Amino acid sequence: MKILVPVKRVPDWQLKLKLLPDGSGIQTEGIKWILNTFDEIAVEEAIRLKEKGGVSEIVLVSIGPDDVRARLEYALAMGADSAILIKHDGPADSDLASRAIAEVFKKGDYAMVLLGKQAIDSDASQTAQLVAARLNLPQACFASKVVVDGGAVTVTREVDGGLETIKVPLPCVISTDLRLNEPRYAALPNLMKAKKKPFEVITLESLGVSSDVKVKVRKLSTPSARKAGRKVASVQELVDVLQNEAKVL
Amino acid sequence: MGNILLFIQHVDGKVLKGTLSALAAARELKVPWQAEQIVGVALGSGAQVAAKEMLGYGLTSVRYSENGLFEKYRAEPYARAIALAAKELSATSVVALASSSGKDALPRVAVLLEAAQASDVIGVNPDGSLRRPMYAGNIIAEVELLAPTRVVTVRSTAFSPATLEVGGSECSELGLAGDPELHEQPRFGEIVGYEMSKADRPELSDAAVVVSGGRALGSAENFEKVVYPLADSLGAAIGASRAAVDSGYAPNDWQVGQTGKVVAPNLYISVGISGAIQHLAGMKDSKVIVAINKDPDAPIFEVADYGLVADLFTVAPELTEKLRGLRS
Ligand SMILES: Cc1cc2nc3c(=O)[nH]c(=O)nc-3n(C[C@H](O)[C@H](O)[C@H](O)COP(=O)(O)OP(=O)(O)OC[C@H]3O[C@@H](n4cnc5c(N)ncnc54)[C@H](O)[C@@H]3O)c2cc1C
Numbered sequence: 001m002k003i004l005v006p007v008k009r010v011p012d013w014q015l016k017l018k019l020l021p022d023g024s025g026i027q028t029e030g031i032k033w034i035l036n037t038f039d040e041i042a043v044e045e046a047i048r049l050k051e052k053g054g055v056s057e058i059v060l061v062s063i064g065p066d067d068v069r070a071r072l073e074y075a076l077a078m079g080a081d082s083a084i085l086i087k088h089d090g091p092a093d094s095d096l097a098s099r100a101i102a103e104v105f106k107k108g109d110y111a112m113v114l115l116g117k118q119a120i121d122s123d124a125s126q127t128a129q130l131v132a133a134r135l136n137l138p139q140a141c142f143a144s145k146v147v148v149d150g151g152a153v154t155v156t157r158e159v160d161g162g163l164e165t166i167k168v169p170l171p172c173v174i175s176t177d178l179r180l181n182e183p184r185y186a187a188l189p190n191l192m193k194a195k196k197k198p199f200e201v202i203t204l205e206s207l208g209v210s211s212d213v214k215v216k217v218r219k220l221s222t223p224s225a226r227k228a229g230r231k232v233a234s235v236q237e238l239v240d241v242l243q244n245e246a247k248v249l
Numbered sequence: 250m251g252n253i254l255l256f257i258q259h260v261d262g263k264v265l266k267g268t269l270s271a272l273a274a275a276r277e278l279k280v281p282w283q284a285e286q287i288v289g290v291a292l293g294s295g296a297q298v299a300a301k302e303m304l305g306y307g308l309t310s311v312r313y314s315e316n317g318l319f320e321k322y323r324a325e326p327y328a329r330a331i332a333l334a335a336k337e338l339s340a341t342s343v344v345a346l347a348s349s350s351g352k353d354a355l356p357r358v359a360v361l362l363e364a365a366q367a368s369d370v371i372g373v374n375p376d377g378s379l380r381r382p383m384y385a386g387n388i389i390a391e392v393e394l395l396a397p398t399r400v401v402t403v404r405s406t407a408f409s410p411a412t413l414e415v416g417g418s419e420c421s422e423l424g425l426a427g428d429p430e431l432h433e434q435p436r437f438g439e440i441v442g443y444e445m446s447k448a449d450r451p452e453l454s455d456a457a458v459v460v461s462g463g464r465a466l467g468s469a470e471n472f473e474k475v476v477y478p479l480a481d482s483l484g485a486a487i488g489a490s491r492a493a494v495d496s497g498y499a500p501n502d503w504q505v506g507q508t509g510k511v512v513a514p515n516l517y518i519s520v521g522i523s524g525a526i527q528h529l530a531g532m533k534d535s536k537v538i539v540a541i542n543k544d545p546d547a548p549i550f551e552v553a554d555y556g557l558v559a560d561l562f563t564v565a566p567e568l569t570e571k572l573r574g575l576r577s
Contacts, residue, residue, distance in 0.1 A: 011384075013384075013385065013526075013527075017384055017387055017388065019388070026384075026388070094356070094366070095359075095365065095366075098360075118508070120384070120385065120507070121383060121384055122383050123368070123369065123382065123383050123384070123385070123507070124366075124368045124369075125352050125368055125369075126356040126359075126366060126368060127356075129324070129353065129354075129355075129356035129357050130356045130357075130359065130360055132324075132357065133328065133356065133357040133359075133360035133361065134360055136430075138325060138436065138437040138438050139324055139325070139353075139357075140438075141324070141352075141353050142349065142353070144501065152438070154441060158349070158501050158502065159349040159350070159502070160348050160349040160350075160454070160502060160510075161445050161446060161448070161502055162443060162444050162445035162446045162500065162501075162502050163443065163444040163445075163501065163502075164440065164442075164443050164444075165440070165441040165442045165443070165444075166323075166438055166439065166440050166441060167438050167439055167441050168437065168438030169436065169438055172438075177508070178491070178495075178508055179494075179495065179501060213395070214364075214365035214366075214394065214395050214396045215365055215366070215367060215392050215393070215394060215395065216392065216393045216394075216395055217390050217391070217392050218378060218390075218391045218392065218393055219390070219391045220383070220388050220389070220390050220391075221388070221389050221391070222387065222388060222389070223382075223386065223387075223388075223389050226533055226538075226551075226552045228550060228551045228552065228553065229538075229553055229554035229555055229556065230554075230555065230556070231545075231550070231555075231556045231557070231558060232555050232556065232557055234557075235557070235564050235567045235568050235571060236571070238539065238555060238557055238568065239568070239571050239572070239575070241555055242516070242537070242539070242555070243575075246516075246537045246554065246555075248458075248515050248516040248536070248537050249483075249516075249572070249575060
């Protein structure tokens, strides 16, 4: 069975983001990009499923400009088999991504779409569900455990109040939560070898997907920072201020 | 321009407080989106009671279904039923609480209605554009939904729950005949089981007081010995950092932060948490923040109203004792 793993590159979360002066976006010049944390977990899970047997091929797909190639090569070095870059320089939203991913899915013989539950830049948490709905497939989102058993997958989901386990037939769409696994690092020699793995560059047009977006980001701003308060010297002082000053007790 | 449909989330007929926050957002959207009415749909056991209750909150017309298809939450049938209700009630937009099921099902509704979706909305602008956090709350985006149909999930901490308001009286069962695919549910698999945390404390998402523990607790036993009694002395819900959850000190659904729950209680007490940006994303809108940490330079102190630089193993039990004393 073949697994499709859509991935997104995002700014490194350890860096301080700077906005463009007009608020139209973030400054991207010279910043460090990483694979979206949750997508990296999806890549890792696909590789583990392949290592257990039953998975024949892991195909990556990403939408973005040329230099997304480097992130795809990193995921190839982790152990994915081939990559498709849908070259696109303009704005993209979850809806556009889902339409493109759905078309790629239809062209291959995939049994599963495995991707992160959210991208840590837009934090929208929509793409997996949108892909599933477009393909009219079952979804298992926010997965913290995935067990493939014949034609079905048992997925433990992180939900409000605890965990829920569902069993869905293949093909299906699974989105990964943080605790699913700890992704491996791609070793340096593998990074060299990854450059030789199959890498296809296509366009939205070739998929018959329009580049329209449904969500327009007008302006970005930084939230007003919370002011630091003060230190108290003892537990007694803390209780006093909570009682008499903050009046929350 | 069509109505706004509220997805009424409830547990066995008891409407979630977050649903009322979602309604508050819907009320704000009504004028800029030129909506005529706010209508609603409730699904699952107790749906009729929940739907009726919402007529008291200004909804003009509500639908419910307690069909077996909806007994347990599943994304596929829920999304289909919500889309069906939207069509029946002439709604061109759908608003829901960004709970785990809201996040799970609403994008599917968006596809069924060919709608544009904004997730985790925290504000409505007078012109109908929306504000939502990105980059772990480091950035607020102002977004415009470009499609004529729209789906919005709402962050409950950003909207005070809607209050009672005179509504309509039309409450009837949702007809399911309009969507034959609804009945193909076996195609979407089944629930195997649940593992829910014991609910002997207030619900984390809307508790008035939250006490959270971090990696510094060092073990599940210590977490239980130090954090539980402190929380109970305040009647608080318990939260945790990701490090504490990953280390197995606390269950997954206690995680507060970018990828966990977002809380905004009156009082948030963090114990042995450093204050990483991803954690702050989940609690920095709390009214009063108290931090206990032995490192005076821990970033948590940058957002804390009151900081206590001390060893938690000494001061947390002392605080618990003093608070118990206050109560009795
Ligand atoms: C994509 C992504 C998403 C994430 N999402 C989340 C999220 O949703 N929520 C979240 O919390 N984190 C999240 N994280 C993790 C986050 O970056 C931090 O690693 C995590 O919050 C750290 O937890 P902590 O503060 O408990 O541990 P640490 O950072 O290890 O802090 C422990 C603190 O305890 C103090 N301490 C130690 N001993 C004592 C003592 N005896 N008395 C008093 N103080 C003491 C130390 O001074 C230190 O400040 C995410 C990370 C990533 C990359």
